Amino acid sequence: MTISRTLLATTAMTLIGSTSLIGCSKSAETGESESTTSNSTNDVTYTIAVIAKSNSNPPFLAAKTGALDAAARLSKELDGVTVKVNWQTPPQEDAQLQAQYVEQLVASGINGIAISVSDANTLNGAIQDAVSKGVVVVTFDSDAPDSGRMAYYGVDDKEAGRELMRQLAPLLDGHGTVAVLTGNPAAANLSARVAGVVEEADNFEGINIKQVFSFMPETATEAVAKMQQAQIANPDINGWALVGGWPLYTDNALDGIYENAKVVSMDPLPLPIAYAQKGQVQVLVGQPYYGWGEKSVEMIVDKLNLDIKPASELVFAEFDIVTKDNADEYLKKWDAWLKDD
Amino acid sequence: MMAALTVYGMLSPIEQKTPIVVDANATIVLLDSSGQEHEHLVRTQIAGYRVTLDGQVTDYTSETIERYESDSRTLWEFHSANRFLNKANLVQIAKNASFFAIMAVGMTGVIILAGIDLSVGSIYGLSAIVGAMAMNALGTDASLLVSIPVGIGVCVGVGALCGLANGSMSVGFNVHPFVITLGMMATLRGLTVFLSQHFYGKQSIGNLPQSFQKGFIKAEFMGVYPVPIVFMILVTIAGWFVLSRTVLGRRIMAIGGNETAAKYAGIPVGRVKIFVYTITGALAGLSAAIYIGYLGSAETNAGNAYELQVIAATVIGGASLMGGRGTALGAVLGAIIIQLIGNAMVILNVDPSVNQIVMGAAIVLAVIIDQTKQKLARRKA
Numbered sequence: 001m002t003i004s005r006t007l008l009a010t011t012a013m014t015l016i017g018s019t020s021l022i023g024c025s026k027s028a029e030t031g032e033s034e035s036t037t038s039n040s041t042n043d044v045t046y047t048i049a050v051i052a053k054s055n056s057n058p059p060f061l062a063a064k065t066g067a068l069d070a071a072a073r074l075s076k077e078l079d080g081v082t083v084k085v086n087w088q089t090p091p092q093e094d095a096q097l098q099a100q101y102v103e104q105l106v107a108s109g110i111n112g113i114a115i116s117v118s119d120a121n122t123l124n125g126a127i128q129d130a131v132s133k134g135v136v137v138v139t140f141d142s143d144a145p146d147s148g149r150m151a152y153y154g155v156d157d158k159e160a161g162r163e164l165m166r167q168l169a170p171l172l173d174g175h176g177t178v179a180v181l182t183g184n185p186a187a188a189n190l191s192a193r194v195a196g197v198v199e200e201a202d203n204f205e206g207i208n209i210k211q212v213f214s215f216m217p218e219t220a221t222e223a224v225a226k227m228q229q230a231q232i233a234n235p236d237i238n239g240w241a242l243v244g245g246w247p248l249y250t251d252n253a254l255d256g257i258y259e260n261a262k263v264v265s266m267d268p269l270p271l272p273i274a275y276a277q278k279g280q281v282q283v284l285v286g287q288p289y290y291g292w293g294e295k296s297v298e299m300i301v302d303k304l305n306l307d308i309k310p311a312s313e314l315v316f317a318e319f320d321i322v323t324k325d326n327a328d329e330y331l332k333k334w335d336a337w338l339k340d341d
Numbered sequence: 342m343m344a345a346l347t348v349y350g351m352l353s354p355i356e357q358k359t360p361i362v363v364d365a366n367a368t369i370v371l372l373d374s375s376g377q378e379h380e381h382l383v384r385t386q387i388a389g390y391r392v393t394l395d396g397q398v399t400d401y402t403s404e405t406i407e408r409y410e411s412d413s414r415t416l417w418e419f420h421s422a423n424r425f426l427n428k429a430n431l432v433q434i435a436k437n438a439s440f441f442a443i444m445a446v447g448m449t450g451v452i453i454l455a456g457i458d459l460s461v462g463s464i465y466g467l468s469a470i471v472g473a474m475a476m477n478a479l480g481t482d483a484s485l486l487v488s489i490p491v492g493i494g495v496c497v498g499v500g501a502l503c504g505l506a507n508g509s510m511s512v513g514f515n516v517h518p519f520v521i522t523l524g525m526m527a528t529l530r531g532l533t534v535f536l537s538q539h540f541y542g543k544q545s546i547g548n549l550p551q552s553f554q555k556g557f558i559k560a561e562f563m564g565v566y567p568v569p570i571v572f573m574i575l576v577t578i579a580g581w582f583v584l585s586r587t588v589l590g591r592r593i594m595a596i597g598g599n600e601t602a603a604k605y606a607g608i609p610v611g612r613v614k615i616f617v618y619t620i621t622g623a624l625a626g627l628s629a630a631i632y633i634g635y636l637g638s639a640e641t642n643a644g645n646a647y648e649l650q651v652i653a654a655t656v657i658g659g660a661s662l663m664g665g666r667g668t669a670l671g672a673v674l675g676a677i678i679i680q681l682i683g684n685a686m687v688i689l690n691v692d693p694s695v696n697q698i699v700m701g702a703a704i705v706l707a708v709i710i711d712q713t714k715q716k717l718a719r720r721k722a
Contacts, residue, residue, distance in 0.1 A: 042385060042387075042388075042403055043385065044384060044385055055692075055693055055694055056694075078385075079383075079385060080385035081384075081385060084690075086687075086690045087690075087692060087693075088687055088693055089693055090693065091693065091694060091697055092645065092646065093642060094642065094645065095545075095636075095640050095642065095643075096440075096632065096636060096640075096643060099636055100433075100437050101687065103433055103437075104430070104433050104437075104683075104684060104687045105687060106429075107427070107429040107430040107433045108355055108424055108430060108687060108688050109355025109356055109357065109422075109424065118640075118642075119544060119545045119638070119640045119642075120545075121545040121546070121547035121636075121637065121638030121640065122545060122636045122637075122638050122640055124547075124637065124638075125554075125559070125635075125636060125637050126636070132360075133358060134358040134360065134407070134408075134410070134415070134417045184544065185538065185542075187544055188543070188544070216534070304384065304408065305383060305384045305385070306381070306383060306384070307381065307384075307408070307409065307410065307411050309412070
């Protein structure tokens, strides 16, 4: 009796709560835009789920905006077609929860899924099942190459590392002692970026890679501490290549460093851009955050509507290069990308 | 809630698809509304599909075929189904609940003792990583007779050891389990990351025996994967039996109700507590075994913050955080309710962060109702 009454009350509350919240938020999550006139034989609605790694990370919120904008645009452009976006992203990185989302979305009749894969091993089975049930799957940001997905959209991580060094070397006039900062040393994407930095450094005779400094957990505080310790212990370091922008998500992270070293980093997010504006970071190398959502939705709709898939499974994007000169302009992009959040 | 979702699912049906693979020797053309044949056509202009094999022509209309996929030569036939009340979705909810429900049965025992175990998520993660390491060493072709005992044995063993450590330290040093299990949560998570990095240099370990995955935990029956649900049912029955039909169960209730009185009554309080924490760890290990069998790998982040969902399931299921009250069945129903909320969010296309708000509110409300009810009962008495 105790259980049933408690459950009843809980259920009623959740029902009321979820219904009212649904009413508030549902329209904001769709890029629906009904065509007013139609010459099509049969009107169709494509529902595409977008599953990013974490729900509060600005790059993924930009991807969400990109997906919603693409859905709204395609709904207007394509005769008889309505494209809806279903944003389902775990609060924190959780590959098992991503796999559950994939399975639930397939069971709820989704047409396509765009996913940034937290762990390929964990997601392979769920994506394979989705593909075998006729769902078109595109990965963005992080790939699952053995999952049977139609395509991957994002940057080549090794090339991103190379780009960091290509940007840093001229700042040092081709001579200097460079440190590399990475997070989890076992993470495949970070390892590839570090390898890219190190390989590209070989092309510059005067550049010496001092050490690769890693830290865990991947928090801004840990990153700042590691960088400060490394600089104090190695005052000869005059260049930093940050394969992720972790320390730049705090203020004053580079005190004692920027005076002695040139810094290039991945990810021109709003906070790191402030460092570029101050001149403490010379170059930020960006990924196609908005495009992750936009291009993924476009590719899925092309497949569903025209039975066309990309020429290559791997669709690599160009890097955005952000310096003090174009920092303000890039910041405006973020204002647009984060407009709903 | 289920009724509301069923009605919504009926009003907003989904298209369930079945593949029809076209023979490699057949030709297939797309028909527009005037019956003209095309090799390529925009989906919205397609009125039908014509398959010709050995001179025999079969026509399909776009009313029954969702689309044609040329690279796999597949026609996707569709039929409408209730968005919520369909076999795949219901099994999905129960399967997703099973990972938490199995742990919640153990947690019920802990909470009845007026204890807490904050380390179940980390035990789950460590058991999964160690289990995956053992099974990875067996190779992907290991037989069912080897992979099942190794997979389940290692995961449950690691979980039980962690639980034993929790119980022993809490009882032995007379420290509140909140502190001990909080420390264990961090220690075990660190160990999980260390083992994976040190021995594999990766965040996740895959390449597990197929016999343990598709041959056992992810075995397919009638298009769904019900094995995790079977485990959940078995654990629920065992939990119900132990808590309500055995001396051990009565001792657990007695300790939770009044530990001092239980001591004077001659109940070996310390041993019972250690046993309950050990079983809770073992069940977290069992849940981890099901996780790696179902998803085919273990990652270092597995089980992160799962303790919150497990405790929530137990509390929503009617267990009192003050101790002395709770049931295995209630905990399992609590886990299913949490998954139902999550499923409703997916079906209704609601931002997942709202899921957390609703779940948090449900826990608070369940506790408030419980406390109010107890106050009223005391007044009546």
